[in-house]
Amino acid sequence: MTRRASTTALRVAAAGVALLLSFPFYWMLLTTFKRTSDLYDLKNNPLLFNEAPTLEHWRFLFADTLYPRWVVNTLAVGAAVVVITLLLAAPAAWALARLTGKWGERVGIGMFLMYLVPPTLLFIPLSRVVALLDLQDSLWSLIVVYPTFTVPFATWLLFGFFRSIPRDLEDAALVDGLTRFEVFRRVVLPVSYSGLVTVAIFAFTLVLQEFVYALTFISSASNQTVGVGVPIFLVRGDVYYWGELMAACLFASLPVAIVYNLFLDRLVQGFTMGAVK
Amino acid sequence: MIAPAAAYVALLVGLPVLMSLFLSVSDARVGSETISFAGLTNFRSALATPAFRVALRNSFLFTAASQALVVAGATLLALALREPFRGRGLLRLLVLLPWVAPISLGAIGWKWLLDSLYSVVTWVLVALSLVSASNPPMWLGEPRLAMLSVLLVHAWRTLPFATMILLAGLSAIPRDIPEAAAVDGSGFWRTHFTITLPMIRPILLVALLFGVVFTFTDMTAVYILTRGGPADATQVLPSLAFFTGILGGDLAQGAAISLFLFPLLLAAAVALLRLARRAEDAS
């Protein structure tokens, strides 16, 4: 086969895989706009609209369920956690980046390894901690606990960013008379603005994705986040209202997808430990 | 300046790990006032439970099978997406979707997709006459099909991440290496298999390790798709720990089960550290 034919074959195969990967979302899209009678009629071709599309599921979702409340909850927790994360991680990452010698690298990797400790290992003892602090069934429990994975992740990413800022910039500032902390605040932070924004966005998506802690610590429906509320509380009895469920999923996934796509390259840089520039 | 972050992480990660150890050798239950030492009872009783043995086997099985699929699929995608072409941006966005959507929501989507009555997969298979309409497959209800479904969802979810990492690795190969191979007379497939892919082996391992960790420690997919059923057929260690510890109230036993995650995590951490060191030595 010629080179061109091989390349085309590869791309066609890849397109096939991509379609398979994204098909569930197409399916979600169809489902949310189909009338219930259309959805549950076994004689209908599920890949088409057999009856006219409807906005009923969306209306129901936003008017008659707790979904808007969950969205607000999630945004609030996300914002708070991002702020805490940046406050903790940025100075730590910078200090690590400027630590000369191998230790900087080692502690940095150590921080990152903390990210690998999964919620499914920590959730049992943490549930006891939460009970002790009397934070059960409160969003505050999440705000306190979520930084356990966002901080290591953010520290690791920022460590990479700060390491790439030329030292000369900071040395010049020191010679000009600023203290180390002022150098951090007035030189390093402004220069790495886009890096900070990137990390903030990814930390937010981590919050959005979280399931285990929210499921464990929060029991009442009105205090839940989107990730847990939708699969657990949008189900009435044993009946799944798929139209609303799919609408809920799409609404929570698509904005994230778009933002993620824009900032992807930075994230990959961080994960590959700078082995890939 | 490191102190606040380090202290926070040490407190809320390190301490709970220790607590886990502590709980696992105790007899704590939710709401118990006093806790006493129980030795290795929890571990022994866990090992004796059939559900635990299934969960242990499943954890490894799902992880290995799904990640094998991921490696193959991600390699294919990364090689195809490497050079620009019309429509590449769109393909990349489509590929990203499974990873970006919150796990629980993606899983719910799959639950609908695999519904025993209304599944579109079933419909397609019936249309192709591969399956009879009167006896549709119980994708999430029949033990072996349920296992297959869970591991496919895991593969579906982690494929994008691996692809992106591999793409980054491919872009780091200097341009003149494939050119030299072309001049040397190497064709399309030979260059890929003997030059390009071996060169990104370290990156591939990184992607694989992350995928393994994410899959092995995930309970969300199982919880949402099957709740561990039917009859514990799709239980994995994290989900079993959840059911035992939180829903069942037996904190000590739950902690013990979750600690079985630790050895694999340790192995993964060591492997990642070694890769990082080798990357540093080579540069």
Place this chain on the structure above:
Amino acid sequence: MAIVETRALTKRFAAADPPAVAGVDLATREGEFLVLLGPSGSGKTTVLRMIAGLEEPTSGEIWIGGRRVDGLSPRERRIAMVFQSYALYPHLTVRQNIAFPLKAQGVPRADHAARIASAAGKFQLDRLLDRKPRELSGGERQRVALARALVREPQVFLFDEPLSNLDAKLRASAREELQRFQDEIRTTAIYVTHDQIEAMALGDRVAIMDRGRVRQIGTPTEVYDDPADTFVATFLGSPPMNLLERDGRIIGFRPEHVRAAGGGTAEDSVVFRFRCELTEYLGSERLAFGELDGDWAGREVVWRMPSWQPAPEPGAQVAVAVARDRFRYFDAATGARTTPVSLG
């Protein structure tokens, strides 16, 4: 051994931009080492890559060994190329690197060992066969690249600035290696560089390129002593040829052809009055920078002399002479070489 020919070879990267290569006609001679010399952006590397098949020409033809190749892929052209970075496969040993082209071209297994041994032997790589590229020094890597190129017995060798990544000291000995290599192998080779010393030392003929065009092709002596235009005249030679303009004409003479007046007779030399402004002592030679007075007042001139000669005093005026047959004449408007004119 084959002849490489390009006919009206052109390459345009973007329709709106000027062409990177604008109608280049080249023809090597059998077994010759042709150097493409020029500043960056002159198109020399693009020409090489088109000959290799790594870039597609916008128009024009490429012929190798009597066969038209411009539609063919690199592997079908039976060429070998040495890249600037050497492009050694980092995950393969030296032996495997050298074996790679043999495997790719389907040479029978049985022949591999002999051919690898012969190529490795030529470059004294025998002890290094099991090492990986990252364990080798710059010079060793070059030898591996050469061995890998040689093992395929190609029709043509192509070199893309292989010495520019080496530090100065290493460059000289690496250059010697290349020279010995060429003397032994005697296969047609095309070599791209921006370094005129390399070009003059290595080339049987040198093609000087500027902004996509070939300005002159000739032996090193020809291009140095008889430049075709002011670009070639000033590109070769360090410091470049002195150019004096008057009445639409430019006369040029090289700094090393200036001597203190008083030696030769008046007919075969022209005498100038030179006021030295500053001198540079370079160890083996000395450069004097200054201005001319009299007929050629205000023109700046560089004088190059062996360092054992006494230096002119800064500010002092000295009479210097240049032999008439050392003058070269150019048209001021086009820069092209013209017939001699009489001088005052």
